[in-house]
Amino acid sequence: MERAHVESSELASVGYDEPHHVLEVEFVAGGVYRYGGVPASTYRELMAADSLGRYFNTHIRGHYLYAKTD
Secondary structure, eight states, rough: OEEEOOOOOSSSEEEEEGGGGGGEEEEESEEEEEESSOOOOHHHHHHHOOEEEEEEHHHHTSSSSSEOOO
């Protein structure tokens, strides 16, 4: 999945696979994680948020199943 670099102190890059509703997040601290079942609207709201880290922590972390990628 292709990820786009983002301006955030917490997130380094973000990608989204719309047909499969999978959000992929690379963290500044290291690690890439895939979150399943994420609606396209949530991805769009994340990318439009004033603070991507705050949006991620409030609306995504703890709300969707995830797996760390290699």
